[in-house]
Amino acid sequence: MAYTIEQIAQALGATAFGATDITVESVAEPAVAATDQLALAMKPEYAEQLSQGQARAAMLWEGADWKALGLEAAIISPRPRFALSGLSAMMDPGQGWATGIHPSAVIAEDAELGENVSVGPLAVIGAGAVIGAGTVIGPQCFVGAGTSIGQGGFLREGVRIGARVRIGDRFVAQPGAVIGGDGFSFVTPEVSGVERARQTLGDQGDVQKQSYARIHSLGSVWIGDDAEVGCNACIDRGTVRDTRIGNGTKLDNLVQVGHNVVVGNDTLLCGQVGIGGSTVIGNNVVLAGQTGVGDNLFIGDNAITGGGTKVLANIPAGRVMLGYPAMKMDSQMEVYKGLRRLKRLFADVAELKKTVSNTVQSD
């Protein structure tokens, strides 16, 4: 798919300079760009690489002198990273899948498929499932009984969605994502050691050998519009009501969302984040990679965690947190500095003790 520099700039709401009728077929990093590629050099530090490549045109940072960079044409956007979103959508070559319903797919007779739905080879669609117009169910996907998926969705290969899940429009799911597994919910006949240790913060009392009985998940999963779920990520069913993921919320690979969790709108859960059962997470939250959140907690709107943060208590709205246990990021940084000087502190105190002891004795 070839576009002129002019067409691209218009689509992105950016400004085109120079020979704007040059056409490009794809994008590339500046050092390896060919003559028919648009080089992406959206920060000044990429300037030097431009001279190593063959690009005639580039997307540049605001204020860049495209002529001095040896280019024939340029696109400049005030927020180039945002422009990249539109550009990448234009240039995406996709997965190369055929459209239509593959004859090897196993589709229940009473499933309802909207207009222009595609179903890939060896996919399974269960009884009473409803798939909205234009949605693509990829190869080897599974859609459970009574599940509904909105319009314009895209399920990559091997996505698995259990029964009675409800998902909004423009849903994206990466390979191997699982939605609607049973919650991890077990109970012992008598009060367990964990229940006691939670109450006492550490003392489980006299322990007793007990086996677990299973609490079945009767709820399902509800997901809003414009959500995305990463590779091999998991969202469990609720116990009585549905587990909920809000509009515009994105889950990265290998994220775990426990039963009954409620995640708000426009929230990002990065790679390998885990959310314990019944926790509530607000809107516009960002939890960085490997963040863990205990069960039955509350995280307010706009909260942010740094990578690896372990959240053992509620987080108010707007807080930026880091560490294990999670503290405000600036306090945690102070702690980290302190830890690096801890050996010195022990030495200082030992020295002081000696000095003071001598001083007191010599008095």
Added chain:
Amino acid sequence: MAYTIEQIAQALGATAFGATDITVESVAEPAVAATDQLALAMKPEYAEQLSQGQARAAMLWEGADWKALGLEAAIISPRPRFALSGLSAMMDPGQGWATGIHPSAVIAEDAELGENVSVGPLAVIGAGAVIGAGTVIGPQCFVGAGTSIGQGGFLREGVRIGARVRIGDRFVAQPGAVIGGDGFSFVTPEVSGVERARQTLGDQGDVQKQSYARIHSLGSVWIGDDAEVGCNACIDRGTVRDTRIGNGTKLDNLVQVGHNVVVGNDTLLCGQVGIGGSTVIGNNVVLAGQTGVGDNLFIGDNAITGGGTKVLANIPAGRVMLGYPAMKMDSQMEVYKGLRRLKRLFADVAELKKTVSNTVQSD
């Protein structure tokens, strides 16, 4: 499936009150329960929500005054969370799958399927596999050559079980679970930096560029009765003998169990827990979400860890542990308090040094 309040109470060994011939079709949270639903209000804090919903009957906490709550009938159990287990099993609508062997499944001629085994669409069952009576092999599952699964099991969609795995009765596996992947076991021709760093606790000596040779996993996996494995969780094969998971042990989503690991009975491994190779974990242990356990360690019976705990050394039986590195929970809590006061401590010591220095000089 409709039940009277009387029938439910009898099945749960609980007590029914009021108009016990009222029938309910499903359960709901109190605030949204309809007239044909049983409201679940098993703690006093749910009392208020009952008045917002339409339920005529509810499951309540011990000592609740059901009449004052405006109900026509009630079920009261001394341990309502345990009663919920039985109730949820009665009310579970299931996944809505057809029974029997789907014609699209690929089943080896010499596989042995017990009475009333169901095999879903596009599942694969390998040579010599043995499936016990009443077990359900879900859509798109894979069961390897020579693998046996006991009676009454339930494998959700897309579960993958390798060759020669032996699994007991009433096994439950969630979508995407993998049992019998190869162990992560590689060796360099000469002693490696990691081997040296382990011996010296940090010094790997002169490092040398080496490639790895693969140690094949010759063992398989053995799983007892009543075990459950979560979505996209992984249990690796043993090197020489089998990796072992005991009776009644439950693994949550995205849990990783390395090669040669032995897990005892009635143990819970919560979401994203990881167990390094050859580690031995006792009975009735609970490892909370994102706990990590190093390789070749030992965790005693009834041990408990808090969320995110990183276990770098053996844990004796009955211990409640927290943090990175794992300490007894109460000691770790003390450490956390100390960290919060660390800045103040540095200031105190600096002040002391000044005072003592002045005092000594003025002597």
Added chain:
Amino acid sequence: MAYTIEQIAQALGATAFGATDITVESVAEPAVAATDQLALAMKPEYAEQLSQGQARAAMLWEGADWKALGLEAAIISPRPRFALSGLSAMMDPGQGWATGIHPSAVIAEDAELGENVSVGPLAVIGAGAVIGAGTVIGPQCFVGAGTSIGQGGFLREGVRIGARVRIGDRFVAQPGAVIGGDGFSFVTPEVSGVERARQTLGDQGDVQKQSYARIHSLGSVWIGDDAEVGCNACIDRGTVRDTRIGNGTKLDNLVQVGHNVVVGNDTLLCGQVGIGGSTVIGNNVVLAGQTGVGDNLFIGDNAITGGGTKVLANIPAGRVMLGYPAMKMDSQMEVYKGLRRLKRLFADVAELKKTVSNTVQSD
């Protein structure tokens, strides 16, 4: 498959002793070995177990007195763990899959399959894919359009590889591995709270409700020769260029590699390791289980991390690191010791303050 002790020793470059014409059919741990099994007792601590088993022959540690151990034959290797690699390859019974192309596989007409390629039941191979000679595509695998896999590869059941991925020779992938999911890359129209918090190290300023736009991944994934990817592990596509995994590099189960990441040669990423986007990792690196590495970082050759390490800054070549945040292992050990004595330190300082205060007053 039966081998004589002589044959095994020759294949491994080890030395055979005693009745080297004894044949063995498989290997076993010493305590449970039968007469037709080779016992593995490669450390002196296994000596005692030998007497419990029935083995006539064993693989022993250097210097072992095989006659005194009651054996009829023995194999001794200077580095027995390395010898185990060759031995395990000889003795591996494999997955028991049929060779050839299963009729239920869905293979694009223009896909190119080399000599002796096997494709398992219900696998899907996309348009223009190229599979090298002798490679096995397991049951229910997916290979995307335009993807190439080299010679002698082995893909276990349910592996998923997206479009345009390029993989070298002798590739091994465990069940459920996903290669070529889309990168987790989203951008807000205006500068976001996370972008501000990164600049200020904790202060996100005035937050503003914004939704995310998706940055499509236009790159794919490149993997060298002799690489291995674990169960349910994930490697994301690059944004513009390919994500890269070097020759001889091995990823364990549930590992997450973000978009644009570059991993060098002969590097091990152990279970549940996560690597943030655009990070560069050198050659011969070992990241232990649950290690997390932030985005846009650099880890030098031969670096090693301990289990659970959270890497928030670059690591120079050859460093051995531990903890959260990552420090040099010996410094971190000092910190851990300090934390255990922290309560005592607070008490000492409190005592000192009292003493000094009294001393100063009494002056």
